[in-house]
Amino acid sequence: MTQRLVEAFDANFFSLFTAEVTLFIGLILLILIPNLGKGTFRLPGTQARIPWFLGGQRYEWNANPRLPSLIALLIMVSATIQMGMRVFSENDAILVHATGDASVRILSANPFSNLMEFFFFLALTLVILASINRLDVKNPKDKSISTLYNNRRQADFYILILTCALGMSVVALAENLFVLFVGLELASFSTYILVAFNKESKAGSESGMKYFIVGSAASGVGLYGLSLLYLWSGSLQIDILAEAWAGIGQETLPYVALGLVLVGFGFKISAAPFHFAAPDAYAGAPSTISGLLATASKAMGMIGIIKILLVITQPEALEGSAIWLWTIALLSVITMFWGNLAALGSDNPKRMLAYSSVAHAGYMLAAITAAGLWNISGDVSAQDDAIQASRTVLAAILFHLGVLIAFKLGAFLVLSVLEMESDVKSSDAIAGLAKRSPMLAVAMFIFMLSLAGVPPLSGFLSKLLVLLGIIKVAIANSASSSFLGMDVHWVWGLALAMGVNSAISVYYYLRVGVVMFFHEPVESRQGPLPRGSMIRISIAICVILTVGLGVAGEFLLDVCRSAADYLMPMMRGL
Amino acid sequence: MLDDFDVITLILLLFPFLMSIVMLTITGMVSESSRRKLAPVWRMVSLGVSMALFIVASMMFTGQIGGVDWTGIGFNEYEFLYQYEWISSLGITWQVGLDALSFPMVWLTTFLLPVTIIATWDEKKGAVYHPLILLMGATLLGVFVSLDLFMFYIFWELxxxxxFFLILKWGGKDRKYASQKFFIYTFTASVIMLLGLITMYFSMPSNTEIAMDNAGEYTGRTFDLLEITSIAQSVNAGGIWLENLHLIIFAMLMIGFLVKLPAAPFHTWLPDAHVQAPTGGSMLLAGVMLKMGAYGMFRIPATLFPHALEHFQFILMLFGFVSLVYGAIVCLGQTNLKKMVAYSSVSHMGVILLGIASMQPIGWAAALFMMFAHGIISPMLFAVCGAFKHHYHSMEIGAMRGMAKHSPWLATSMMFGWMASLGLPLLAGFVAEFLLLIAYWHEFGWWILGPGLALAITAAYYLWSMQRTIFEGGEETQPPKEMEGKPIPDISDMEKVAMLILAGFTILFGIFPAIALDMMSDWTVTMFQTLFGGA
Known part of the structure; x- marks a missing residue:
């Protein structure tokens, strides 16, 4: 793997980041095109009117309310394809540094960031595709008003989605925690508005508000943590911080800062006990947006966690475990139990999916714990094994984040079809779905089984990979600790907790199947479902990915592995 | 190429699988009214597919396909082996093959599929039922033919x-509770088993230490059962494989299998599932699915961790004994016919466990034959229960009396099934029980009084329930209230065919047990010698 140094905004810069530039162009197009019209202005003092094409009555070709969605779709698909090509063909890392100073790093495009961006763009493409059917406003009195309204509203929606994509790419690319934070906030602010986008519903505004307040509080705490880190090391650049951390002495400041930063990211991945806003937000937001929160937005938080915990605070090889090992282990166990137990008691399918998302955050934190353990064996001969183990865990996390898009988003999209009728507030909404639309019910059931981790679906493969990783680490480090008298490291207990939780979760996932297949549809939902052909297409894509990646996920796994390989040397001591 | 039949196991597995998927997809796409028309078509197609499977499996049995002589196939020798690379980075292969342990189970599955379809021919179940039965059969075949742990686990869960759907859609009154309990209970156990498997996977030495053909590029280990077995055996010859972890891994694997079997404290899902399941589901559940547990015990923990098996021998014996006695005693108290039969399955699974715990080649052969014999007899019991319910709309033992007079065919089938199950000589069940008692005496001596007594209780509950349904009443017959005034029907022609087939094979394997027993005993003897060296 070669590293190329590029100066920010020099001649090569834009050709290297074509996907992100595409997004930017898309943003400009989305702002411009719906506003083009027969607008004129009068030259002062004369009667002459000069057309200047902005505002006024719109032309026929850009008055179509579908136009913004088509632009957004086009842009997003092209960005996804470009990013896909980068993921599957390029293995180089590009480091962007500040003008004139090669030691100040800003961004870095590498296998890891490429992969994450690919996931983000894929998820957002599916969201855009599904949203096409979701935004129509019908004003029975005046068709032209509803067209106008639609046009504006849709442009807003897709502008927000694209800024969200841009923010997420910045998070993935960031080489400096402050840049990362800026990207995070850009994406978060877009999602705050998107959550409340359905102004008509009370739940929407309320949940948007709640999500915004809790989210900004968490961001504030995180930012405070970052400022303390800056105070301590004099820089927020990731490699400088990592170096400083390696030489850490008896200080409290960096630990306090680490804790505060973790709160900020913990909120993003909805880990307990920072998850309280998540169920409300998911339940009140339009389902497509809930799906976005549960997949791309969560993956974004995970990047932050990986960069901070695994890149910065990883100790030198053979030096002992990471400082946060017990904390994160405890957090992961609490998160998975809390998520699953709360999901057991939720009747609203959207809340249930929200809590299941919390539980999945717990599984990922368990994997992070295992990855943080890689170098404590204290035995040089076993080090290769430990490194391999850590690589497995990392690849497993990335793979999980990827396939989660297929089945988690897919499940929300199915609910989204139902939401076109009326709000989804309880399990009544999905009752008898099999009678009304067998294909949708089967798709939903596949998503549920995949979430539960039933083979051969991709959810099983990802859960298996995480378990494989954790157990591998536990056995590779068996010399340093034991679990219940067994000759394995105590992180093995996390695998056990995951097993127990998978078993608990089966109940509520199966219940969805039971309600869909064997309950009678409620009275208000008797007729045929709304068509929503675009949503159905995206659901079909999700089903294909869910099954396909489970049976033949090897190629994605390879990509995840090379991304993990890139991260590994950044972890200290390699 | 007629002499190269190795791929046949794969066809055996994929053909029903793809057929059922095709049928289900078509059903999903057509409208409600044409779905009703599809039902009889699918019934015919499913019967055709399963008959074809049965014929192929039978020809493999007799050696006409592949020319295999099943007797004399030793432990760790496989026929029709077929391997294909799957997820090479983790050392996962798509490997199928047959030996004397799995082949009887494969044959049994292909045998039960058409019988199940025939026995429930007249029940109006809609267009999804028969494809699901076929899918069930395909996944069961998958469990028995896979020789890769990952693949095994996938089919195990599938x-x-x-x-789940068979019970949920066509089950009795409490089907929702029963199906969910069934799914969650066994899924939980399987997850524990999976943890055990993965722990074993990573405790294995990697390919940097020993040569391996299918090691994952990434993990350096393999899920290939054949390779794991040979590694384990080379270590076990002089010591104990994975000495520091073998007991716990063995226990975790056994939890998965004991729940599936099910053994006494873990059996509570079974009566619920059985009582609520439709007849076809019960027949497959009792006939083949329960045997997955015993099959798995032989295939994985016993093969890989013989020393742990020795260590836990007494505990396993206790589990088996408790299942046997507890199942039998609970049967005595049942008023529901199907529940009684379900508990009798628990009791018979205890016999299998005793056979495994006896640690004698002959006891293991008895366990294998019990799996086989119970696989033919218990579907007959459930077919009888199904017919009983179908015609008398009740499952209570006292609901129908004097059946011999009104429904001689059903009464005869019931009597035959009950007799076969309680171990009447010259019927298949007797052979297994007899062999078991021999092995048990060798290993545990006078403890034999325990199972002996339990078998007497078995006879008691069967005879008592027969007395209350077939004979009692004489002149004062008591047909159920709903039936009053109507003519009391006997079983239909298709049901008669199914009963005759089942009874015929029960007699066949009772009089000539050697057809199946020879290959089983050859296999268990070599297994015992390989694992423990010498007799």
């Missing part, structure tokens, strides 16, 4: 899905 069996739950069609069965």
């Amino acid at each position: 069996t739950l899905i069609p069965m």
Whole structure:
């Protein structure tokens, strides 16, 4: 793997980041095109009117309310394809540094960031595709008003989605925690508005508000943590911080800062006990947006966690475990139990999916714990094994984040079809779905089984990979600790907790199947479902990915592995 | 190429699988009214597919396909082996093959599929039922033919899905509770088993230490059962494989299998699932699905961790003994016919466990034959229960009396099934029980009084229930209230065919047990010698 140094905004810069530039162009197009019209202005003092094409009555070709969605779709698909090509063909890392100073790093495009961006763009493409059917406003009195309204509203929606994509790419690319934070906030602010986008519903505004307040509080705490880190090391650049951390002495400041930063990211991945806003937000937001929160937005938080915990605070090889090992282990166990137990008691399918998302955050934190353990064996001969183990865990996390898009988003999209009728507030909404639309019910059931981790679906493969990783680490480090008298490291207990939780979760996932297949549809939902052909297409894509990646996920796994390989040397001591 | 039949196991597995998927997809796409028209078509197609499977499996049995002589196939020798690379980075292969342990189970599955379809021919179940039965069969075949732990686990879990739907869609009154309990209970146990498997996977030495053909590029280990077995055996010859972990891994694997079997404290899902399941589901559940547990015990923990098996021998014996006695005693108290039969399955699974715990080649052969014999007899019991319910609309033992007079065919089938199950000589069940008692005496001596007594209780509950349904009443017959005034029907022609087939094979394997027993005993003897060296 070669590293190329590029100066920010020099001649090569834009050709290297074509996907992100595409997004930017898309943003400009989305702002411009719906506003083009027969607008004129009068030259002062004369009667002459000069057309200047902005505002006024719109032309026929850009008055179509579908136009913004088509632009957004086009842009997003092209960005996804470009990013896909980068993921599957390029293995180089590009480091962007500040003008004139090669030691100040800003961004870095590498296998890891490429992969994450690919996931983000894929998820957002599916969201855009599904949203096409979701935004129509019908004003029975005046068709032209509803067209106008639609046009504006849709442009807003897709502008927000694209800024969200841009923010997420910045998070993935960031080489400096402050840049990362800026990207995070850009994406978060877009999602705050998107959550409340359905102004008509009370739940929407309320949940948007709640999500915004809790989210900004968490961001504030995180930012405070970052400022303390800056105070301590004099820089927020990731490699400088990592170096400083390696030489850490008896200080409290960096630990306090680490804790505060973790709160900020913990909120993003909805880990307990920072998850309280998540169920409300998911339940009140339009389902497509809930799906976005549960997949791309969560993956974004995970990047932050990986960069901070695994890149910065990883100790030198053979030096002992990471400082946060017990904390994160405890957090992961609490998160998975809390998520699953709360999901057991939720009747609203959207809340249930929200809590299941919390539980999945717990599984990922368990994997992070295992990855943080890689170098404590204290035995040089076993080090290769430990490194391999850590690589497995990392690849497993990335793979999980990827396939989660297929089945988690897919499940929300199915609910989204139902939401076109009326709000989804309880399990009544999905009752008898099999009678009304067998294909949708089967798709939903596949998503549920995949979430539960039933083979051969991709959810099983990802859960298996995480378990494989954790157990591998536990056995590779068996010399340093034991679990219940067994000759394995105590992180093995996390695998056990995951097993127990998978078993608990089966109940509520199966219940969805039971309600869909064997309950009678409620009275208000008797007729045929709304068509929503675009949503159905995206659901079909999700089903294909869910099954396909489970049976033949090897190629994605390879990509995840090379991304993990890139991260590994950044972890200290390699 | 007629002499190269190795791929046949794969066809045996994929053909029903793809057929059922095709049928289900078509059903999903057509409208409600044409779905009703599809039902009889699918019934015919499913019967055709399963008959074809049965014929192929039978020809493999007799050696006409592949020319295999099943007797004399030793432990760790496989026929029709077929391997294909799957997820090479983790050392996962797509490997199928047959030996004397799995082949009887494969044959049994292909045998039960058409019989199940025939026995429930007249029940109006809609267009999804028969494809699901076929899917069930395909996943069961998958469990028995896979020789890769990952693939094994996948099929192991897949069996739950069609069965979940069979119970949920066509089950009795409490079907929701029963199906969910069934799914969650066995899924939980399987997850524990999976943890055990993975722990074993990573405790194995990697390919940097020993040569391996299918090691994952990434993990350096393999899920290939054949390779794991040979590694384990080379270590076990002089010591104990994975000495520091072998007991716990063995226990975790056994939890998965004991729940599936089910053994006494873990059996509570079974009566619920059985009582609520439709007849076809019960027949497959009792006939083949329960045997997955015993099959798995032989295939994985016993093969890989013989020393742990020795260590836990007494505990396993206790589990088996408790299942046997507890199942039998609970049967005595049952008023529901199907529940009684379900508990009798628990009791018979205890016999299998005793056979495994006896640690004698002959006891293991008895366990294998019990799996086989119970696989033919218990579907007959459930077919009888199904017919009883179908015609008398009740499952209570006292609901129908004097059946011999009104429904001689059903009464005869019931009597035959009950007799076969309680171990009447010259019927298949007797052979297994007899062999077991021999092995038990060798190993545990006078403890034999325990199972002996339990078998007497078995006879008691069967005879008592027969007395209350077939004979009692004489002149004062008591047909159920709903039936009053109507003519009391006997079983239909298709049901008669199914009963005759089942009874015929029960007699066949009772009089000539050697057809199946020879290959089983050859296999168990070599297994015992390989694992423990010498007799």
